[in-house]
Amino acid sequence: MRQVQSLFVGVAAVIALAASAFAAQPKTVDDRFSGSAWPADVPGFVPVQGGEHPRLLFRKTDLEKLRQRMNTPEGQAIIKRLRVQLNGSDGMSMPKIGAPAKAAGDEEGGEAGIYSFSHVAGFGLLYQLTGDRRYADLGRQCMEKAFEGVPNFDTRYGFKNPNGALRAGPSLGWTAVGYDLCYDGWDEDYRVKVARAIAEYNPGKWMSLPELVRGDRQHPGSNHWGMIVGGGALAVLAIMNDPGVDMAKIGPLLKASEQSIKVQLTQGWGSGGFYVEGDGTGSMSSHIALLTAIQAWRVAGGKDFYTPRPYAQWMNMKWFFLTALGGNPANFRASFPERGEYPHNIWARTGLSGGGYFGIGFGVATPEQQAAMLWFYNHSGLREADAKGGFGLDAPSPYPHHSVLAYVNWPVGMAEKNPGEVLPHAVMDDKAGFYAWRNRWQDAGDVIISILTRSVRGNYGCKAENTLTIQHAGKKTKWGTITGGFKSDFAPAKDGSTVMITGDGSCLAIDFSRASGADALLVMTGPGAPGSGSIDAGGTRFSILALGGKAGQPRAEGGKVIIGGQTILWDGKRIVLGVFGSKPAQ
Structure with a gap:
């Protein structure tokens, strides 16, 4: 189920920089790492046979272990929530049909128990876990609703009449996951009917299966693209080699899907998880279908797009790096340094575009990353909030697939x-x-610093910033002036301490060693240094900001500034910290 490597690709490698801004990213792979094949072959992978299901999220060999989870508190909480998502109560009957009343400006709003594009998948998981064919039959009834043109509760989505390729991708992809999970509970004729409907999918211009897989509509710098190619990938992996499927047509689409995912990861995203349109649009690109498609490629296709390169890893892990602790779990957007368009999608856990960061992310993460994500969930207030709301684990949205993924992917029993x-x-x-x-x-006193030094653009864009954003003690503040980005190599110490030269010759030092007594110490010289908090030593003016802890009073002594056990000097080229990365500087 999770055949992953423990390798976490470092981001401190020396990498050639990209062009500063572009609109329509080319549909070519821009992989800047070498030394290993990508995607990597999954060790010990056993190829999927025609008619073999389940295959996308897990294989039959994983099923007994998954069934055992029904006896754990985590499994029971998730299944209870899944049942509510399916029909509003016990998950043993059809959902309501129709769109609920929505608040003004809320396009995604829904209610648990109303029909959606992932109801087939939700009933399919219950069938897999219980062996009770009533759930496969309910999945079949939901599939028939899809064929009839019944829309999702967010009516922009639907198998038959989606609103453009960006809605068609997830609508098709999650229907295909339902086919995969219900397959063994359906008769042969119905399996073939559904497989052919997926293979011949074409509800309109730009929305045929080949067009979705290739990403003919839009480009990797559009938030639509991850949804389009991710949904297409789930579809072709679900039906490959199955009875009723013409592999002369589907085979080339598998190769096209590999290419599309590599293009998306290297053109739309970078090595640190920043999406060219920003954070809220990036959440749509990554989490609605793409990351689950990457999971499916590993489980069903034997190809690992995740661990050999940093792109998808940071697409996944950025949320847990940049989000401050101590905030309101119902409004984690306020705890995140939002950039770009659609900021309302950031940590929007009750909807599709910002829901399932854990349940989805666990499915691709390495074991160590899973352990770190689990810590964040347990210590951020989210576990308590979900328990109080009756949302299982990470599933306050009405969509059944968020509980399906949480059940399959949650690292139950992991420390x-x-x-x-x-x-x-x-x-x-x-x-x-x-x-x-x-x-x-640790807590609200954590210090998170970030800056976007280059303007980037897809269909939307983000402007370059000239000041640091600092999150600390429940506040966001700005500090320093960074002109022309950073010109020196990025070579942080293990604790994150860094010294870098900016485009105008200023120098920034970030000190996490705590030698000064502060939890974090920022020091800057040159024209970009703030006027406040400055002290002169050896003919150089140092601007200093101490955050958290109990920093000593700065004092000049000869050509140095001394703060607690930390010394700061200018060597004519850059700031030198006496203690760098928790060790005395050499």
Whole structure:
């Protein structure tokens, strides 16, 4: 189910920088890493046979272990929520049909128990876990509703009449997951009927199966594209080699899907998880269908797009790196340094575009990353909020597939691990010129620093910033002036401490060693240094910001500034910290 490598690709590698801005990204692979095949072959992979199901999220060999989860508190909580999502109560009857009343401006709003594009998948999981064919029959009835043209409760989505390719991709993809999970509970004629409907899918211009798989509509810099090619990937993997499927047509689409995913990861995203349109649009691109397609490629296709490269890893892990602790779990957007368009999607857990960050992400993460994500879920207030709301685990949205993924992917029985022991404390995204630092994962006193130094653009874009954004103690503040980005190599210490030269010759030092007594110490010299909090030493003016802890009073002594056990000096080229990365500087 999770045949993954423990490798976590470092982001401190020296990488060539991308062009500063572009609109329609080319549909060519822009992989800047070498030394290993990508996607990698999954070790020990056994090829899927025609008519073999389930295959997308897990294989038959995983089923007994998944059934055992029904006896755990986690499994029981998730299944209880799934049943409510299916019919509003016990999951043993058909959902209501029709769109619920929505608040003004709320396009995604829905209610648990109303028909959606992932109801077939929800009933399919119950069939797999219980062996009770009533659930496969309910899945079949929902599939018939899809064929009849019944829309999702968000009526922009639907198998038969989706509103454009961006809605067709997820509508088809999650229907295909339902086919996969219900397959063994349907008769042969119905299996063939559904397989052919997926293979011949074409509800309108730009929305045929080949067009979705290739991503003919839009480009990797559009938030639509991950939804389009991700849904197409789920569809072709679901039906490959099955009875009724013409592999002369589907075979080439499998190769096209591999190419599309590589293009999406390397053109729309960079090595540090920054999407060219920003965070809210990136959440749509990554989490509605793409990350689950990457999981399905590993499980059903034997190809690992995740661990050999940093692109998808940081697409997944950025949310847990950049989100501050201590905030309101119902409004984690306020705890995140939002950039770009559609910021309402950030941590929008009650909907499709920002829901399921854990249930989806666990399905692709390495074991160590899973342990770090589990720590974040347990210590962020989200576990308590979900329990109080009756949302199972990470499933406050009405969509059944969020509970399906949580059930299959949750690392039940795994010991949590503080993210500071797993993730680097400093991250650089090569394509966007995005930099971020975090001193720890502990509480609201954590210090998170970030800046986008280069303008990037897809259909929407993000403008370059000239000041640092600092999240600390429940506040977001700005500090320093960064002109022309950073010109020196990105070479952080293990604790994230970094010294870098900016485009105008200023120098920024970020010190997480705590030698000064502060939890984080920022020091800057040159024209970009703030006027406040400055002290002169050896003819150089140092601007200093201490965050958290109990920093000593800065004092000049000879050519140095001394703060607690930390010394700061200018060597004529850059700032030198006496203690760098928790060790004395050499």
